[in-house]
Amino acid sequence: MSPAVDLPCDGDGVCMACKNKPSELETMTCRTCATPWHVECLSRPPETLALAADWQCPDCCLPAEGALSDIAASGAGSGGALEDLIASIRAIEADESLTEQEKARRRQELMSRGAGKEKGQEEEEEDREKQNGDGANDVLGLLDEKFNCSFCMQLPERPVTTPCGHNFCLKCFQKWLGQGKHTCAKCRAPIPPKMVSQPRINSALVVAIRMAKTVKPVPGNKTTVYHYICNENRPEKAFTTERAKKSGKANACSGQIFVTVPPDHFGPILAEHDPKRNKGVLVGESWEDRMECRQWGAHLPHVAGIAGQSGYGAQSVALSGGYEDDEDHGEWFLYTGSGGRDLSGNKRTNKDQSFDQKFDKMNEALRVSCRKGYPVRVVRSHKEKRSAYAPETGVRYDGIYRIEKCWRKVGIQGFKVCRYLFVRCDNEPAPWTSDENGDRPRPLPEIKELKRATDTTERKERPAWDYNEKDGWVWTKPPPHSRKILASGDVEENKSGRKRRLKSTNVRERLLKEFKCEICGKVMTFPLTTPCAHNFCKKCLLDSYDDQSFIRERTSGGRTLRAQKIVKKCPSCTTDISDFLQNPQVNRELMDLIESLQQKIREENLDADEEASDERENNDEKVDTKEKNDGAGEEDSDGIDAEDGDGVGEKCHTVGRKEEANCFSSESGQNLQKAQKRLMGVSSAE
DNA sequence: GAAGGAGATATT
DNA sequence: AATATCTCCTTC
Numbered sequence: 001m002s003p004a005v006d007l008p009c010d011g012d013g014v015c016m017a018c019k020n021k022p023s024e025l026e027t028m029t030c031r032t033c034a035t036p037w038h039v040e041c042l043s044r045p046p047e048t049l050a051l052a053a054d055w056q057c058p059d060c061c062l063p064a065e066g067a068l069s070d071i072a073a074s075g076a077g078s079g080g081a082l083e084d085l086i087a088s089i090r091a092i093e094a095d096e097s098l099t100e101q102e103k104a105r106r107r108q109e110l111m112s113r114g115a116g117k118e119k120g121q122e123e124e125e126e127d128r129e130k131q132n133g134d135g136a137n138d139v140l141g142l143l144d145e146k147f148n149c150s151f152c153m154q155l156p157e158r159p160v161t162t163p164c165g166h167n168f169c170l171k172c173f174q175k176w177l178g179q180g181k182h183t184c185a186k187c188r189a190p191i192p193p194k195m196v197s198q199p200r201i202n203s204a205l206v207v208a209i210r211m212a213k214t215v216k217p218v219p220g221n222k223t224t225v226y227h228y229i230c231n232e233n234r235p236e237k238a239f240t241t242e243r244a245k246k247s248g249k250a251n252a253c254s255g256q257i258f259v260t261v262p263p264d265h266f267g268p269i270l271a272e273h274d275p276k277r278n279k280g281v282l283v284g285e286s287w288e289d290r291m292e293c294r295q296w297g298a299h300l301p302h303v304a305g306i307a308g309q310s311g312y313g314a315q316s317v318a319l320s321g322g323y324e325d326d327e328d329h330g331e332w333f334l335y336t337g338s339g340g341r342d343l344s345g346n347k348r349t350n351k352d353q354s355f356d357q358k359f360d361k362m363n364e365a366l367r368v369s370c371r372k373g374y375p376v377r378v379v380r381s382h383k384e385k386r387s388a389y390a391p392e393t394g395v396r397y398d399g400i401y402r403i404e405k406c407w408r409k410v411g412i413q414g415f416k417v418c419r420y421l422f423v424r425c426d427n428e429p430a431p432w433t434s435d436e437n438g439d440r441p442r443p444l445p446e447i448k449e450l451k452r453a454t455d456t457t458e459r460k461e462r463p464a465w466d467y468n469e470k471d472g473w474v475w476t477k478p479p480p481h482s483r484k485i486l487a488s489g490d491v492e493e494n495k496s497g498r499k500r501r502l503k504s505t506n507v508r509e510r511l512l513k514e515f516k517c518e519i520c521g522k523v524m525t526f527p528l529t530t531p532c533a534h535n536f537c538k539k540c541l542l543d544s545y546d547d548q549s550f551i552r553e554r555t556s557g558g559r560t561l562r563a564q565k566i567v568k569k570c571p572s573c574t575t576d577i578s579d580f581l582q583n584p585q586v587n588r589e590l591m592d593l594i595e596s597l598q599q600k601i602r603e604e605n606l607d608a609d610e611e612a613s614d615e616r617e618n619n620d621e622k623v624d625t626k627e628k629n630d631g632a633g634e635e636d637s638d639g640i641d642a643e644d645g646d647g648v649g650e651k652c653h654t655v656g657r658k659e660e661a662n663c664f665s666s667e668s669g670q671n672l673q674k675a676q677k678r679l680m681g682v683s684s685a686e
Numbered sequence: 687g688a689a690g691g692a693g694a695t696a697t698t
Numbered sequence: 699a700a701t702a703t704c705t706c707c708t709t710c
Binding site: 240243244247248249250251252253291294300301302303304307308310361362 | 690693695696698
């Protein structure tokens, strides 16, 4: 429609004009908007090398139609505005502390700010940004940057969707149109005249974005995916921060956590938790040091020997020779609790005990694992020099143990220490044995020191991790539900967490409802947004026109008349969308969002199913929990959480205990199927 | 060359 | 604040 419009390169570096991918030498980058352009396809390439170095693209430079001048004209209006703006942009460019991405963001911000903004609007903008930051982005983690308006880099306030399926703020869009641009700023597809003169707000998006912005950050769920994503931006190896480098000191930063288990995951780390290798953490696997061991989730704390939470349980321990009372017999060992040492000041290596250990903190966590019969992962470090079972180098995963008993005794140094009897109970043989089978239940060793023991605790209930002839060592009840709802750094892990979570579930489901096709009423598949801002499944919309042709041939008395365009009204209004229907483009951003939402909901349903099982377990235990009040203050009852399952768990209540114990692992598979079916019910539009 | 001081780091 | 570490650096 327009003569020789200059086109830049797209995100993949392909020139939108000639469709070739020019080499770096053949492209020029605009100094203002940092967009690459194919030099050969420019209608007016720079004449000299000097000009090329300081080149501005056609979108940014031409005084008559350039964005900058328009902004200057429509903005402050004063003569110096343009110069000011350019000076500001140069300043951003020159700022070496900014990343390229940050520079681009600031440039965009400046451009949109320059365009005649009233006072107070900036503040509003900041608020909005804030909300984007800890609201939408964190809440759902779904309305991420790819959904932002490409002009202002924010979630669209009044979103409009082009027929080519791209979303922008109305204001930004209109500003763009005001510059005489009648093509999509993202893909350069032409924008129909009707939309130019009267852009429509996509109200489905409005509601969705508003909802996302108004909810507070929610703890995600404990799904593996979540924990994985949290670590994506870390390097693969442990690293040294700039700060540490400066002082020439330690390399104590952990690299990525590769496994997708929550930090308080009990038991083996299975293949399903290991997206990287898909094999899980195997017995005998070893790592260079505690940092690397941490990355594979076998034992997370990089200093402490016990991983656990008082009142909840301990997930893993490390044997590294820190306590001289330890006694290692391979298949069983006596472990000493932590504490009792004065490490104040800089006495990090102080091995001298100066006070009694108590069953608190980590020691209490171990005691909980003892009472419940939880599986505890054990790693041995080369630093354990007195044990024949310790590895020569590095840190090795030796499998699952159970704590059969714990007590206190007076240790070698004369102060009381907490003691734990660990007995191996893994389906895989230990790294030091030539036996090809895993452990079988074995009689407890005779412990001489038990005679002088105090505060002895033995397990009274059925262990959560136990042996049966058919399956070996398995969970006899659902593993404790992860309390690590948020990623590291979370401090708000309490009862209110559950409320917010409940809300978030609803929000996600409501969000999905917002994305209903206006024809089939189900969540859209391949969503189309018409220029009149109505949303449909691609299939629904295309199917609703019997006559697939766009032009009607007319004849009159043997004479061919001018062909007549067939009017195709939008199913939701009277607008003729026949032009749009010729080449309807799926709103990919919207589709991605919908898919993410569905994925989240599916995971949450799975989660809810598990929680329902948790509750059932709790009910069973209610009788004997009375005597235990340990950690009551900080432990929020799992039973409350279970209500999240919106009735999903109901059915499970009819399942007998015995069956449930045996088929626990297959149960989750069934849940997956159930969840998938539910989801299909919502989303299948075909 | 070994031992230990000191600073960094992550989790409770 | 504590912790069953890691590293670089200094001291013996």
